[in-house]
Amino acid sequence: MDLFEDIVNARCSDPFGFLGLHWTEEKDLKLNVWRPDAVAIDVLAIDADSVIGKMNLNTDSGLFSCQWSDKKTFFHYRLRITFSDGNTATFVDPYQFNQATFADPEHHKATLYQKEGALFQSAPVTDSLAIDGTRFAVYAPAARSVYVVGDFNGWDGRIHPMSSNGDGVWRLFIPDVRDGAKYKFEIRAKSGDLLPHRTDPFAKRIEQFPSFASVVQESQYHWNDESWMSRPISDIYEEAVSIYEVHLGSWRKKEHNESLTYLELKEQLVPYVVEMGYTHVELLPVMEYPFDGSWGYQPVGLFAVTSRYGTPDEFKALIDAFHQAGISVIMDWVPAHFPSDSHGLANFDGTHQYEYEDPKKGWHPEWNSLIYDFGKEHVVDFLISNANFWLEEYHIDGLRVDAVASMLYLDYSREDGEWIPNVHGGNHNYEAIAFLKQLNETVYLNHPRCFTVAEESTAFSGVSKPTYMDGLGFGFKWNMGWMNDTLEYMKKDPIHRQYHQGELTFSMVYAFNEQFMLPISHDEVVHGKGSMIDKMPGDGWQKFANLRAFNGYMFTHPGKKLNFMGNEFAQGQEWSHTRSLDWHLLDIDYHKGLQTLVKDLNHLYTGEPALQLDHDYQGFEWLSYDDSQNSILAYVRQSKAKDELLIVVVNFTPTPHKGYRIGAPKLGRYDLILNTDASIYGGSGFHTAQTLEAESIENHGRNDSVMLDIPPLSTVIYKWKS
Incomplete structure (x- = not known):
């Protein structure tokens, strides 16, 4: 006994x-x-x-x-x-049905989710009969005991004790537990203390507050994106990438301020993204999270798509619809930290199985959250398998990895004495660096059509270099320097911009050191920063003219593009997850004009080879960068073969210029293909020539030049024809 x-x-x-x-x-x-x-x-x-x-x-x-x-x-x-x-x-x-009945499913590091969690299995009992059920498995090596509790046993923590064979994983097959069953794990620590019920770290679905119960999930979804998933592998660096960043819960609201469901987003968001000409959509984190105000950046259920907007299969239908419409889907992914909610990973089995034990490494003071212990094999496998899970099971096309800088540096957001140096006395987290390299190698090996993006705000070397070149292996890095410098410049009254020309031109000093994305993300329109239109100086007309000129500059600057929802039509209020975007503003000509401009810029970007070579110095040449008195920039965008040429002229003052001469890359005719000051966009309609003819007159160090009339606060783009 x-x-x-x-x-x-x-x-x-x-x-x-x-x-x-x-x-x-x-x-x-x-x-x-x-x-x-x-x-x-x-x-x-x-x-x-x-x-x-x-x-x-x-x-x-x-x-x-x-x-x-x-x-x-x-x-x-x-x-x-x-x-x-x-x-x-x-x-x-x-x-x-003892454990010998069920061998652990065959898996590798990238598919740990096929071994742990709630897995459907079938146990043969006679030649003609098998019993279906769910095999539960959870990693809790320091636990004294683990029980499955759920609606199938009255949440009674005495009924279903689990078994461990000494590898740290507790297992139990429970017959007849099917799709939709709710469950948690009841864990008793080595000390004998009964811990709060834990949500399954590998749960595919989790209920909302107050239960946060894990839900057994068996997908019935049949994908219809075969042609998308088998499309030829291409060089994304030489393609247009224009990303629409979206918070699904607040893009558009229904009556009573209710969020759209995944299926409603399928019907409304997908055609909007297509119409606007974006190539990609990026979703703020949709992994399950307990606190709405974290926007998903404090996730508890990394394997569970949030149930706020529907079921996992309904989310798959949304992704499928994007793919059928030719739109790639990127997801924000948060491996840097996790919240300390009692139902989550914190102190999971009575010990620090997922987080660093010492708070000088394991507690994030800026976000009041815990930091994954990247030195533990199971933690690394957990995170890498999660990344692979979204690419494999949900057909996601890319991962934007949040807060990479906080992972790289042991002293991130810490004062002296609040952090532990590495073995060489430095501030680099070698374990996190090794994890990020392994992550990127796994993604690119298993999913060559997918890519990763680092939100990394420092000068850490080689973020988007391959690991064989001693880089971190990311496909892209957010260009936070460009973003900060440009927005600081744009906030200034045009009369003062002449003293800050270098803030614009400096970005070209390092533009090709990494594979950059130019992000105007959600972070720039929250926490008192105001909306993009609020950042612009001047009266109402000048605010919109500044924003139009900025968009023209952004789309012609080297680097892939990312814009947060609402920026495309000059969202009025600072963004809040609690309310819808101000769609009613599209009844106003200025707002509608900006939306039309962004649509045209997207189509121009995706249609012009000269703009798509935005990762290589061969695609860009300065014509003039030192006319600070007039705050004018002029440059060439060109294809690799230099047979497709664009001249871009940006005027960041409200003063028009007639008869302004700039150097030209070659003789021939140049046709106007976009003018942000055009009347259709809400501009002044200042007359500028539809066609320029290059002359053999030296200017800006060039043998040839063109003369043009430059509208106020504008970006104009001319295309070489012959």
């Missing part, structure tokens, strides 16, 4: 050693069942309702037993249980 005492006292790691069928010393078969909620139990045949034994209640603790002297082999059975309220129910006893 020692094992039974261990089970009753929640200190047993091998419930199969006592529960289920066993041989007695007399060579009889004995069945032990522990159901402290039962008053009587009958043993039934597995495939019929015939009673093959009546169990005796042996102890007040709920131990039932039955013995057979005529049985020569183990057999499968069901239990008809009578409860104290007189109700009865029939169950297939999980303890007749």
Whole structure:
């Protein structure tokens, strides 16, 4: 009875050693069942309702037993249980299926989710009958005991003790637990303390507050994006990438301020992104998170798409619709930190299994969250398998990795004495660096059509260089320097911009050191920073003219593009996740004009080879960068073969210029293909020539030049024709 005492006292790691069928010393078969909620139990045949034994209640603790002297082999059975309220129910006893019945699914580091979590499996019991159920597995190496609790056992922490074979993973197959069943893990620490119920780290679905229950999830979705997933592998660096960054819950609201569902977003968001000419959409984190105000950047369920807007299969339908429309989907992904909510990973089994133990490494002071211990193999496997999970199971096309700088530096957001140096006395987190390299190698090896993006705000070397060149291996890096310098410049009154020309031109000093994206993200329109239109100086007309000129400059500057939702039509209020974008503003000409401009810029960018060579110095040449008095920039964008040429002229003052001469890359005709000051965009309509003819007049160090009239606060683009 020692094992039974261990089970009753929640200190047993091998419930199969006592529960289920066993041989007695007399060579009889004995069945032990522990159901402290039962008053009587009958043993039934597995495939019929015939009673093959009546169990005796042996102890007040709920131990039932039955013995057979005529049985020569183990057999499968069901239990008809009578409860104290007189109700009865029939169950297939999980303890007749020991761990030898189910070998761990074959997997590698990138597919750990195929080994842990709630997995559908089938147990053969006769030649013609198999029992379907769910095999639960959770990593809790320091636990004294682990139990599965759920709506299938009345959330009773005594019914389903799990088994561990010493590898730190606790397992139990429970028959007849199917799609939609709710569950958690009840863990007792080595100290004997009962911990708060834990959500499954590998749960595919998690309920919202207050339960945060894990939900058994079996996908029924049939994908229709075969042609997308098998498209030829191309060089994304030489392609247009224009990203629409979206917070799904606030892009557009319904009546009573309700968010759109995944299926409603499929019908509304997808055609909008297509119409606007974007090539990619980037979703703020959709992994399950408890606090709305974190926007998903404090995730608890990394494998669960948030249930705020629908089911996992409905989210797949949204991704599928994007793919069928030719739009790539990027997801924000947060491996840097996680919140300390009691149902999550913090102190998971009574010890720091997922976070660094020392708060000088394991606590993030800026975000009041915990930091993953990148030195632990299981943590690295957990995170890398999660990244692979979204690419594999949800057909995601790219991951934007959040807060990379906080991972790279041990002293990030810490004062002296608040951090632990590495083995060489420096501030680099070698374990996090090794993790990021392994992450990127795994992604690109398994999914060559996908890419990764680092939100990294420092001068750390080689973020987007391959790992074989001692880089971190990311595909792209956000150009935070360009963003900060440009926005600081744009905020200034045009009369003062002449003293800050270098803030614009400096970006070209390092523009090709990394594979850059130019981000105007959600971070620039929150926390009192105001909306993009609010940042612009001047009266109403000048604000919009500045913003139009800025968009023209951004789309012609080397680097891929990212713009947060609402920026495309000059969202009025600072963004808030609690309300919809101000779609009513499109009834105003200035706002509608800006939206039209962004649409045209997207189509221009995707249609002009000269703009798509934006990762290589060959695609850009200065014509004039030092006319600070007039705040004018002029440059050439060109294809690799230099057979496609654009002249871009940007005027960041409200003063028009007639007869302004700039150098030209070659003789020939140049046709105007975009003018941000055009009347259709809400501009002044200042007359500028539709065609320029280059002359053999030296200017700006060029043998040839053109003369043009430059509109106020504008970006104009001319294309060489012959």
